[in-house]
Amino acid sequence: MKYINAEEVLPKELVCQIQQYVQGNLIYIPKYDNREKWGEKTGAKKIIFERNNQIISMYQNGYNIKYISKKYYLSEHTIRKIINSRK
Template sequence: MKYRNASEILPDKLLREIQKYTSGEAIYIPQVKERQKWGEGSGARRYYEERNEKICEKFKVGISIEELAEEFNLSVETIRKIIYKK
């Protein structure tokens, strides 16, 4: 991390406002990053999308909701939500 003189990069008005809170101290300003959606970083989102696609495919070929619930260790209600959501 490199340090830069705030007076060289910030407008005077903003610099004076910051000096009201801290003066002569080094402060860290974090980078702006967009937040990832749930599960994108860990891969969980993709895992559940693939699982849900498999459930829908198996239902379309005639496997019952009860059998799917048993196979995927999910409740019958959860299987219904997955199937009827798509």
């Protein structure tokens, strides 16, 4: 990463504001990240959230873990993790 003088790339007013917090030290400004989070664009996150709610509901209504794992094609371990994640 290359050193850049703030006075060369930022407006003078902004440099003055930053100097109120940091003077003479290096400061890292992270890259702006405007990407959507996983599953938000395709709706996968919502689908999995709804599926997990159904799994928890079935368990609370007396269905056993083995039956639920076969119904959703998930391992019993995964079903337990889903159930325990919402307790």
